[in-house]
Amino acid sequence: MTLDLFTALATxxxxxxxxxGPNNIMLMTSGTNFGFVRTIPHMLGIALGFPLMVVCVGLGVMQVFDLWPLSYTLLKTVSVIYLLYLAWKIANAVPPASAEADATGTPLTFLQSAAFQWVNPKAWSMALSAITLYAAGRDLAAVLWVGAVYVGVSAISTTSWTVLGQQLRRLLKRPARLRVFNRVMAALLVATLIPVLWPA
Incomplete structure (x- = not known):
């Protein structure tokens, strides 16, 4: 891969x-509700799970959509339903500072976060675009380069959004404010579905 192509891919x-997008909104929400350290497994699930998905897409998953177009419609339907479920959970989360907080409330685990990539509409759009633009021949070396670049930039992104959420935690110490924040984040998560349901 040439330096020019690598720079374009990294950008x-x-x-x-x-x-x-769904990942970043959920990371910010998790950083706010649970703090940075407890969100690390969620961050790692995205930073490693999405690049793995990109590699799988480049090495053959795209062919499934080519051979069976209905599979893409089914995937989109499952993705929308799951994102709506996550939005409902976020909107109805009991603020941890509250006396009625559920002691079992936890952020997403590494495996949950990695698995979420497969039902994240934005992740699919990004993976398909990246492979089409930067590994069109779908040869192993090019696909691995795309995956490796996403590991690096995902580390930057996941850290940034989680820290942003952690900093917001200081402003949202009151349970009522945190509840409003969670509901706004749930609404934004639903809003990320607009480009999927009504593409331009």
Missing amino acids: FALVTVITP
């Missing part, structure tokens, strides 16, 4: 992962 990857 594309950073822009796609750092802009608001």
Whole structure:
């Protein structure tokens, strides 16, 4: 891969992962509700799970959509339903500072976060675009380069959004404020579905 192509890929990857989307909204929410350290498994699940998904897409998953177009529609339906479920959970989360807080409330685990990539509409769009633009021949070396670049930029993005959420925690110490924040984040998570349901 030439330096020019690598620079273009790195820029594309950073822009796609750092802009608001389901992963980043959930990381910010987790950083606010649980803090940075407890969100680390969630961060790692994204930073490693998404690049693995990109590699899998480049090495053959795209062919499934080519051979069976209905599979993409089914995937989109499952993704929308799951994101709506996550939004409902976020909106109805009991603030940890509250006396009625559920002691079992936890952030996403590494495996949950990694698995979420497969039902994240933005992740699918990013993976398909990255492979189409930067590994069109789908040869192993090019696909691995794309995956490796996403590991690096995902580390930057996941850390940034979690720290942002952690800093917001100071402003949201009151349970009522945190509840409003969670509901706004749930609404934004639902809003990320608009480009999926009504593409331009």
